[in-house]
Amino acid sequence: MGSNVNRRWLLAARPSGNLKDSDFQLDTQPMPEPGEGEFVIKVTHLSFDPTQRGWIGGDTYLPAVKIGEVVRAGGAGEVVASKNPNFPVGMKVQGAVGWQEYCLTDGKGWWPTVPLHPGLSPELALGLFGTTGITAYFGLLDIGQPKAGDVVLVSGAAGATGSVVGQIAKAMGCTAIGIAGGKTKCDWVVETAGFDACIDYKSEPVAKRIRELAPKGVNVVFENVGGEILDAALANLALKARVILCGGISSYNAASAAEIQGLKNYMQLTVMRARMEGFIVLDYAARFGEAAQALGKWMAEGKVKSIEDVQEGFENIPATLRRLFEGKNFGKQLLRL
Amino acid sequence: MGSNVNRRWLLAARPSGNLKDSDFQLDTQPMPEPGEGEFVIKVTHLSFDPTQRGWIGGDTYLPAVKIGEVVRAGGAGEVVASKNPNFPVGMKVQGAVGWQEYCLTDGKGWWPTVPLHPGLSPELALGLFGTTGITAYFGLLDIGQPKAGDVVLVSGAAGATGSVVGQIAKAMGCTAIGIAGGKTKCDWVVETAGFDACIDYKSEPVAKRIRELAPKGVNVVFENVGGEILDAALANLALKARVILCGGISSYNAASAAEIQGLKNYMQLTVMRARMEGFIVLDYAARFGEAAQALGKWMAEGKVKSIEDVQEGFENIPATLRRLFEGKNFGKQLLRL
Numbered sequence: 001m002g003s004n005v006n007r008r009w010l011l012a013a014r015p016s017g018n019l020k021d022s023d024f025q026l027d028t029q030p031m032p033e034p035g036e037g038e039f040v041i042k043v044t045h046l047s048f049d050p051t052q053r054g055w056i057g058g059d060t061y062l063p064a065v066k067i068g069e070v071v072r073a074g075g076a077g078e079v080v081a082s083k084n085p086n087f088p089v090g091m092k093v094q095g096a097v098g099w100q101e102y103c104l105t106d107g108k109g110w111w112p113t114v115p116l117h118p119g120l121s122p123e124l125a126l127g128l129f130g131t132t133g134i135t136a137y138f139g140l141l142d143i144g145q146p147k148a149g150d151v152v153l154v155s156g157a158a159g160a161t162g163s164v165v166g167q168i169a170k171a172m173g174c175t176a177i178g179i180a181g182g183k184t185k186c187d188w189v190v191e192t193a194g195f196d197a198c199i200d201y202k203s204e205p206v207a208k209r210i211r212e213l214a215p216k217g218v219n220v221v222f223e224n225v226g227g228e229i230l231d232a233a234l235a236n237l238a239l240k241a242r243v244i245l246c247g248g249i250s251s252y253n254a255a256s257a258a259e260i261q262g263l264k265n266y267m268q269l270t271v272m273r274a275r276m277e278g279f280i281v282l283d284y285a286a287r288f289g290e291a292a293q294a295l296g297k298w299m300a301e302g303k304v305k306s307i308e309d310v311q312e313g314f315e316n317i318p319a320t321l322r323r324l325f326e327g328k329n330f331g332k333q334l335l336r337l
Numbered sequence: 338m339g340s341n342v343n344r345r346w347l348l349a350a351r352p353s354g355n356l357k358d359s360d361f362q363l364d365t366q367p368m369p370e371p372g373e374g375e376f377v378i379k380v381t382h383l384s385f386d387p388t389q390r391g392w393i394g395g396d397t398y399l400p401a402v403k404i405g406e407v408v409r410a411g412g413a414g415e416v417v418a419s420k421n422p423n424f425p426v427g428m429k430v431q432g433a434v435g436w437q438e439y440c441l442t443d444g445k446g447w448w449p450t451v452p453l454h455p456g457l458s459p460e461l462a463l464g465l466f467g468t469t470g471i472t473a474y475f476g477l478l479d480i481g482q483p484k485a486g487d488v489v490l491v492s493g494a495a496g497a498t499g500s501v502v503g504q505i506a507k508a509m510g511c512t513a514i515g516i517a518g519g520k521t522k523c524d525w526v527v528e529t530a531g532f533d534a535c536i537d538y539k540s541e542p543v544a545k546r547i548r549e550l551a552p553k554g555v556n557v558v559f560e561n562v563g564g565e566i567l568d569a570a571l572a573n574l575a576l577k578a579r580v581i582l583c584g585g586i587s588s589y590n591a592a593s594a595a596e597i598q599g600l601k602n603y604m605q606l607t608v609m610r611a612r613m614e615g616f617i618v619l620d621y622a623a624r625f626g627e628a629a630q631a632l633g634k635w636m637a638e639g640k641v642k643s644i645e646d647v648q649e650g651f652e653n654i655p656a657t658l659r660r661l662f663e664g665k666n667f668g669k670q671l672l673r674l
Contacts, residue, residue: 276613
């Protein structure tokens with residue numbers, strides 16, 4: 001198997017506020033041996049997602065990662081030892097591998113292991129065709145129900161999900177307006193991700209700019225950020241608007257409720273007869289194939305592309321998670337081990 | 338016609354913060370004379386609703402009442418002069434009469450004048466069968482979609498709409514939990530309005546009490562208050578919960594955004610895959626008959642009753658509106674001229 005140890009990143013402390021080096025601890029174990037029905041995945045790629053901050057912070061829609069446990073993460077790799085006939089040695093797979101070099105699993109659980117589609121690179125499988133693209137797809141279409149001609153506002157537009165949302169919106173005949181931090185990102189959102197416009201929340205008055213770009217209001221808001229950014233969107237809703245509450249990265253690092261920026265414009269939901277709804281992509285597991293088909297078709301037509309930001313090296317895993325909260329990633333954040 | 342002057346309450350100033358006497362101005366005009374197609378209603382009853390604070394505060398879902406205009410209000414009365422064959426002298430009617438003794442109208446506009454149903458007292462027509470009951474009906478059923486066995490949480494439970502929402506919830510086989518201010522009100526909510534329980538937000542920790550009364554979370558929240566009360570509800574949602582954003586009386590008197598208590602727990606909508614949606618009862622105008630039929634059936638079965646709080650006297654009109662924001666009313670606030 002090319003190695004006889006398994007390096008792992010464990011959760012060392014329940015994080016409070018911004019993530020610190022001391023929240024994680026490097027650990028070395030003997031190479032795991034599969035028992036009956038089990039197999040070992042050599043992890044080659046890890047996926048980084050804002051929701052991981054929730055998983056290590058406390059109980060959410062999944063039980064919290066415990067102190068001393070391997071940090072929960074999706075990823076891809078290759079089976080290198082197996083006592084499970086469904087997952088033979090040499091098979092490329094994806095699933096919940098965690099922050100470690102080798103993952104011992106029975107393939108079941110909250111995120112089952114599945115074979116990697118033969119036509120997909122690990123980057124594409126974890127990016128556009130991973131939870132990122134699927135989150136964009138179901139959130140925008142199922143909750144947001146956009147119609148051609150609608151104005152779709154996307155916060156975190158340079159992020160993994162946001163950048164796909166805007167591309168899908170454009171593919172459906174909508175106007176896509178992004179919100180991102182800094183000129184470099186905003187240029188990227190328009191030039192690379194193909195949005196019609198992007199508002200720089202670091203240098204522009206967001207509510208005013210939304211009003212200028214969408215004087216009749218926004219029909220769909222795909223929210224990844226929360227706080228003041230969401231308040232600016234709520235102030236500019238069109239009648240019967242749909243607000244998709246996908247994430248609230250602005251609050252994930254808050255150490256206490258007092259640090260959370262409260263929403264002030266929520267009564268605009270009443271004035272505009274509008275709806276704000278949350279969702280969790282795992283609830284759509286039975287329909288993932290539908291999303292993959294649609295995304296594949298748009299990709300073949302050149303309407304949607306996968307955009308990845310790939311870091312390198314096992315040592316850099318904790319720092320790569322922090323990139324999401326420091327606004328450093330462009331598109332889907334991955335790491336190659 | 339028994340009088341030759343028409344006393345009116347005009348909007349004297351755009352209110353800021355709590356309503357003041359100086360926001361309104363008493364005015365006396367000659368008795369109006371109907372032109373072709375017009376008629377004059379002698380106003381006998383006025384309806385008081387939190388949304389009136391919005392109408393005089395600025396543009397909302399209706400254009401703001403202008404300075405110097407009669408304050409907009411629903412009410413009931415009798416036609417005392419007419420050049421409109423559809424509204425002959427002696428007919429009892431209801432509609433947007435405004436804060437005045439005599440209303441000159443052509444019966445059209447944002448809230449058309451309609452004959453009072455012969456079987457209904459003005460109190461019943463403006464209360465259970467008025468916007469109050471209809472708001473409760475469409476908000477709870479259309480937006481909240483309660484199922485038998487659901488837990489329905491109602492803030493402002495002693496108010497006009499809230500007290501009807503709880504009764505409808507009970508009629509549909511749900512558990513109804515109210516939130517109101519003070520022991521007298523809470524006792525009234527349980528004993529008179531028939532809720533299963535009522536939380537006193539002035540003396541009890543609301544979030545903790547919701548958790549005790551609904552350990553599996555609340556399926557439907559009918560929100561009339563907003564702010565901290567809504568945050569406590571959001572912290573206790575069941576999976577796929579529906580939050581009906583009917584009103585936010587806690588913020589209506591805020592002079593500026595800085596005074597509004599922001600919502601902090603909105604990301605619970607994502608964790609619980611829940612939905613928060615606003616509505617305006619006027620949008621349901623075409624279906625008002627459906628609500629009246631259902632409410633009439635429940636009333637005949639003794640499941641829902643109309644509960645009114647009737648003040649007296651033209652002079653007391655502005656003070657009666659303030660009762661809503663001082664939490665003084667039990668059930669539907671009316672005034673008899």
